[in-house]
Amino acid sequence: MLPERFLEQQRGRALRRKAVDRWFGRLGLLLTLGTLAVLGVLLLNLAANGLFRIDWHFLTSFPSRRAAEAGVLSAWVGTALLMLVTASLAIPLGVAAGIYLEEYAPKNKWTDFVEINIANLAGVPSILYGLMALGLFVYKFRFGQSILAGGMALGCLVLPIVIVSTREALRTIPAMIREAAFALGATRWQAVWHHLLPYSTGGIATGVILAMSRAIGESSPLITIGALTFIAFLPPPAILNHAPFVSFSWLFSPFTALPIQMFNWVSRPGEEFQANAAAAGLLLMVITLGMNGAAILLRRHAQRNIKW
Amino acid sequence: MVSAEPQPVPIEPRPVPEVSSVSRMSPDATEEKKVVPTKVQIQNLSFFYGSHQVLRNVSIDVPKDQVTALIGPSGCGKTTLLRCLNRMHDLYPGNRYEGSVKLQPEGTDILGPGMDPIQVRMRFGMVFQKPNPFPKSIYENVAYGLRLQGMSQRRDLDERVEKALREAALWDEVKSRLHGLAHNLSGGQQQRLCIARAIATDPDVVLFDEPTSALDPIATSKIEELIVEIRKRVTVIIVTHNLQQAGRISDMTAFMYLGELIEFGETNRVFTNPAKPQTEDYISGRFG
Numbered sequence: 299m300l301p302e303r304f305l306e307q308q309r310g311r312a313l314r315r316k317a318v319d320r321w322f323g324r325l326g327l328l329l330t331l332g333t334l335a336v337l338g339v340l341l342l343n344l345a346a347n348g349l350f351r352i353d354w355h356f357l358t359s360f361p362s363r364r365a366a367e368a369g370v371l372s373a374w375v376g377t378a379l380l381m382l383v384t385a386s387l388a389i390p391l392g393v394a395a396g397i398y399l400e401e402y403a404p405k406n407k408w409t410d411f412v413e414i415n416i417a418n419l420a421g422v423p424s425i426l427y428g429l430m431a432l433g434l435f436v437y438k439f440r441f442g443q444s445i446l447a448g449g450m451a452l453g454c455l456v457l458p459i460v461i462v463s464t465r466e467a468l469r470t471i472p473a474m475i476r477e478a479a480f481a482l483g484a485t486r487w488q489a490v491w492h493h494l495l496p497y498s499t500g501g502i503a504t505g506v507i508l509a510m511s512r513a514i515g516e517s518s519p520l521i522t523i524g525a526l527t528f529i530a531f532l533p534p535p536a537i538l539n540h541a542p543f544v545s546f547s548w549l550f551s552p553f554t555a556l557p558i559q560m561f562n563w564v565s566r567p568g569e570e571f572q573a574n575a576a577a578a579g580l581l582l583m584v585i586t587l588g589m590n591g592a593a594i595l596l597r598r599h600a601q602r603n604i605k606w
Numbered sequence: 607m608v609s610a611e612p613q614p615v616p617i618e619p620r621p622v623p624e625v626s627s628v629s630r631m632s633p634d635a636t637e638e639k640k641v642v643p644t645k646v647q648i649q650n651l652s653f654f655y656g657s658h659q660v661l662r663n664v665s666i667d668v669p670k671d672q673v674t675a676l677i678g679p680s681g682c683g684k685t686t687l688l689r690c691l692n693r694m695h696d697l698y699p700g701n702r703y704e705g706s707v708k709l710q711p712e713g714t715d716i717l718g719p720g721m722d723p724i725q726v727r728m729r730f731g732m733v734f735q736k737p738n739p740f741p742k743s744i745y746e747n748v749a750y751g752l753r754l755q756g757m758s759q760r761r762d763l764d765e766r767v768e769k770a771l772r773e774a775a776l777w778d779e780v781k782s783r784l785h786g787l788a789h790n791l792s793g794g795q796q797q798r799l800c801i802a803r804a805i806a807t808d809p810d811v812v813l814f815d816e817p818t819s820a821l822d823p824i825a826t827s828k829i830e831e832l833i834v835e836i837r838k839r840v841t842v843i844i845v846t847h848n849l850q851q852a853g854r855i856s857d858m859t860a861f862m863y864l865g866e867l868i869e870f871g872e873t874n875r876v877f878t879n880p881a882k883p884q885t886e887d888y889i890s891g892r893f894g
Contacts, residue, residue, distance in 0.1 A: 404699055405699065472738075474734055474736060474738040475738055475740065475741075476697075477694065477697070477732075477734065477738070478734065478738045478739075478740065478800075478803075479740070479750075480694070480697055480727065481692060481694065481727055481730075481731070481732040481734075481804075482727065482728075482731075482750055482751040482754055482803070482804075482807070483724050483725075483727040483728035483751065483754050483755070484724075484754055485724060488754065492750070493740060497741060603741055603787055603789075604741045605741060605789045606741075
């Protein structure tokens with residue numbers, strides 16, 4: 299083959315390969331912008347319909363038969379308390395399980411089985427968690443249709459997310475850092491407590507926040523266990539002005555939550571209630587986006603001194 | 607290969623006709639013991655990874671307060687041998703040791719039943735191939751081993767950290783930023799920090815696993831100087847794939863091939879007058 303012809307061919311091939319490269323870049327950009335546009339339209343639509351409803355009165359009022367006077371007080375308090383229960387269950391359990399599976403568990407068929415099933419659990423429809431919570435927490439443990447039962451249902455729902463993200467965060471720590479600790483005589487627990495956990499805090503916190511933002515938008519498990527849709531009172535306070543000063547009776551209080559309140563308003567006739575639903579939806583979106591933003595900032599902050 | 611700066615030679619290197627009973631592969635080991643006491647006595651050590659045997663009946667008497675180099679081609683088991691000595695293999699499943707490794711003069715068998723790997727690791731410092739400081743401050747890196755051993759008084763820690771950093775020839779470079787991050791140091795400085803971390807607890811032996819393979823020549827020569835310096839008070843075992851390095855800094859050299867110890871002896875002798883043909887082939891660059 300003549301060198302000139304060979305070079306000519308190679309030049310043609312290079313041009314074609316670069317064209318494919320360019321087109322993929324453009325396609326990717328287009329799809330990314332398309333996805334962002336959907337989110338933007340959604341937010342704008344909610345804002346257009348509901349932004350005018352969001353004011354102090356909306357945040358501090360109970361739901362009402364009259365749409366203009368209705369608010370989300372019981373809903374956001376319910377959501378906040380649910381998240382507290384969910385976090386108290388999912389974080390310690392999920393992080394501990396992640397540490398065990400990644401750092402302690404032997405690698406054998408049994409742990410493979412556990413691992414596969416944790417991945418499966420992450421894909422189980424949330425309504426099934428609701429049914430489990432109804433049977434187990436509400437009836438068997440007699441927690442009632444309470445914040446405790448709801449928070450535990452959501453906690454179980456997001457547990458796999460916390461476990462998986464804890465393991466991922468631990469896996470990014472190079473083996474040579476573990477070995478450095480072990481070589482100095484650290485036990486597994488000391489390696490975890492002094493090194494692995496501090497170095498993976500950012501990753502774990504990110505996973506936890508993403509799990510929480512998943513839980514905050516869930517409605518079906520809560521509806522399944524019997525969350526109310528119309529509540530005109532708050533749970534009993536956690537702090538008392540007399541001994542023993544702390545009360546956990548709020549755990550057993552009936553509750554509603556933002557997505558349920560929203561669902562309730564959407565299903566009502568009348569433009570005004572639709573505006574309320576849009577306002578509640580907007581609130582939920584803002585909280586979720588805020589949590590995701592916090593996750594990003596937190597990770598940046600925690601990882602700024604961590605280099606390998 | 608003759609070292610540029612001849613090391614003190616404990617005995618006159620001369621071939622001994624009969625094979626020693628203690629170390630069958632080390633013609634001059636029996637005479638060595640008369641002069642320098644043994645620190646780590648490796649006897650018939652075999653190591654298995656699953657059903658795969660990586661080390662076969664290795665016996666070496668590592669002399670006290672000297673530098674012993676483990677050389678050999680890739681995959682010969684030199685790093686595996688090094689990691690047997692502080693029981694690092696215990697961290698991973700499917701590993702099994704046979705034989706004994708006795709820490710002299712007490713004679714405790716670090717592979718013996720009931721021996722806690724954590725106790726072993728507190729007496730064997732280790733420096734790794736790549737500098738691996740913790741993402742913490744310089745001070746905390748050096749203090750960590752001391753903290754693990756229960757030291758918590760600030761004054762004691764300060765003193766020991768400074769001592770270790772001085773011994774690692776790093777003090778003057780870092781004394782003004784002890785609480786700065788270790789990762790802001792250069793690669794060579796990081797490796798010297800890792801040496802300081804390993805010697806801070808006054809271990810009996812420091813194990814070096816190709817400590818200069820990730821460093822430039824200037825940083826390498828600083829580490830080499832340091833190794834020659836610290837062997838005055840601690841026994842050093844170093845794995846190196848750099849023959850010149852073994853020649854420059856070690857007193858004793860063990861040549862390994864395919865999981866077996868081929869030859870062990872005083873470094874000058876092994877390099878100038880190897881007893882085994884494989885050793886000669888490797889040292890003269892015919893393979894490896």
